[in-house]
Amino acid sequence: PGVPPRLLLGARLVAIPEGKQLFLVRVERGGPWDWTKDMREQVEWAEHAQFMNGLVDEGLILLGGPVEGDREAFHVIDAPSEEALRARLAEDPWAKSGMLTVKSVERWTILLAPED
DSSP states (O other), X not given: OOSOOOOOOTHHHHTSOTTOEEEEEEEEEOXXXXXXXXXXXXXXXXXXXXXXHHHHHHTSEEEEEEOTTSSEEEEEEOOXXXXXXXXXXXXXXXXXXXXXXXXXXXXEEOOOOOOO
C-alpha cells in the first residue's frame, strides 16, 4: 500500500569491478512483527519501503530481499565499513522498532562477474 515494489536489474551488478569488497548482510524479522500479516501489511510498511528504496538510490544497497521461510532477508551492501552500514541500517523504522535486526555482516569479494 502506497509504495510500489522496486526491482534492481542485473545490469547494475556489471559495473562492480573484480576484487571489489562488498558486504553480505543478513537481517531477521522479530519483535513486534505480526506473523498473521503479509510483509506489506506490517506497521510502518510505507516508511520502511521508502527508507530501503532510498538506500538503493544512494547506492548503499545493491541487491536485497527476503529469503524462503519469510523470517530473514539478505542484502548486498556497498559501504566503507561495517560500522557505517550498521549505523545507516539502524535508521530504518523497522530497525528502530525491533521488527528487523542485523544478524550477520560478512565481507564479500567479487571474483566472478559478467564482462562488459
